[in-house]
Amino acid sequence: MKNIKYELIANSHKAPEHRIRNSFVAFMSGGFMGFLAELIIEALCNWFNISRTESSTYMIIIFIFFACLFTALGFFDKWVNHLRCGLIIPITGFAHSMMSSSLDYKREGPIYGIGSNMFHLAGSVIIYGVVAAFIFGLIRYLGGIQ
Amino acid sequence: MLLFYSFLFCGFICLIGQIILDNTKLTPGHITSMFVVIGVLLDTFNIYDKIIKVVGGGASLPITSFGHLLVHGALSEAKKMGIIGIFNGVLKFCSAGIVAAILFSFIFTIIFKPRD
Numbered sequence: 386m387k388n389i390k391y392e393l394i395a396n397s398h399k400a401p402e403h404r405i406r407n408s409f410v411a412f413m414s415g416g417f418m419g420f421l422a423e424l425i426i427e428a429l430c431n432w433f434n435i436s437r438t439e440s441s442t443y444m445i446i447i448f449i450f451f452a453c454l455f456t457a458l459g460f461f462d463k464w465v466n467h468l469r470c471g472l473i474i475p476i477t478g479f480a481h482s483m484m485s486s487s488l489d490y491k492r493e494g495p496i497y498g499i500g501s502n503m504f505h506l507a508g509s510v511i512i513y514g515v516v517a518a519f520i521f522g523l524i525r526y527l528g529g530i531q
Numbered sequence: 532m533l534l535f536y537s538f539l540f541c542g543f544i545c546l547i548g549q550i551i552l553d554n555t556k557l558t559p560g561h562i563t564s565m566f567v568v569i570g571v572l573l574d575t576f577n578i579y580d581k582i583i584k585v586v587g588g589g590a591s592l593p594i595t596s597f598g599h600l601l602v603h604g605a606l607s608e609a610k611k612m613g614i615i616g617i618f619n620g621v622l623k624f625c626s627a628g629i630v631a632a633i634l635f636s637f638i639f640t641i642i643f644k645p646r647d
Contacts, residue, residue: 404553411549412542419541419589423534426588441591446631448592453632457639459646470549473559474566475541475592476628484636488645499640503633509560510594511629514567514601515621521575522605522617 407469414471422448445476452480457488482506537589540582544593563594570598600625 422444429440455461461481465472472478483503490502504511548562557565573579579599583590590596601621608620622629 404550407553408546408549412546415545415593416538416542416589418545419537419592420534422541422592423537423588426591427533441588442627444588445591445628449628449631450635453635453639457643470545470552470559470562473563474545474548474594476594476597478559478563479594479597479628480632480636483632484639487636487640488643491640491645499637503636506560507632509564510567510597513564514571514598517568517571518598518601518605518621519617521571522602522609522621523614525575525602525606526609526614526617 410468411470414468415474418448418471418475418477448476449480452477453484456481456484479507479510533587536586537592539589540586541589541592544595566594567598567601570595571602572598574599574602597625597628600628 425444425447426437426440429435429443430437433440435443452461455464461472462485465478465481472481483506486505486507487499487503490498490505492498493502544566548566551557551562551565552559570579573582573595579590579595583596583599601624604620604623604625605617606620608616608623610616612619
């Protein structure tokens with residue numbers, strides 16, 4: 386009885402979530418990031434005469450650089466709060482999580498602070514990616530590669 | 532036209548992530564791990580390569596392309612060396628992203644002070 390009452394009171398004080406607006410903002414910002422990525426790839430291809438695969442590697446490095454820089458300068462967190470998945474799902478979210486966790490633990494020293502906590506949040510991406518890639522690569526290898 | 536397609540594809544991936552984030556109790560950590568595994572699955576059946584051919588750069592920016600690169604490296608080494616090639620090659624192509632992230636975040640952590 387007490388729990389039900391508590392839930393009613395808690396629900397009435399919750400901030401309203403604008404789900405449709407959130408989704409629209411995520412779509413537009415994520416789409417803009419993709420647009421920017423394609424623009425950078427084409428610009429690098431034309432200026433330096435390199436192949437598409439090479440320039441997409443440069444593009445990923447450029448995005449990681451700016452995500453790290455803006456997180457260090459302090460205003461990337463506000464953008465992530467507003468745009469949510471539009472910045473978390475692209476590779477900028479990966480860089481942002483590494484940068485912010487290593488900044489947070491800086492005061493605990495170079496070894497136990499920065500060194501051991503840099504992959505605090507981003508480690509799960511690498512671990513599950515590597516495990517899944519190994520298993521599916523093995524299946525694909527045993528099944529025969531075309 | 533590639534610009535428009537990459538806008539649509541990258542926006543669509545982010546839209547799916549936002550819908551999952553809003554309607555379930557999963558955190559961004561869960562969602563990014565899930566999307567990497569989805570990228571691995573798509574590339575195991577050669578779908579992601581075709582997507583990249585159609586939409587261009589918009590497909591190589593989301594975290595799903597991370598999984599695609601992991602499987603791609605594993606298979607390209609496995610062709611040359613057999614099973615030991617999978618161990619050798621899983622991190623072959625995506626090491627650029629990981630090394631860049633580690634390097635830049637280390638350098639900027641040394642230079643800048645944390646703000647609250």
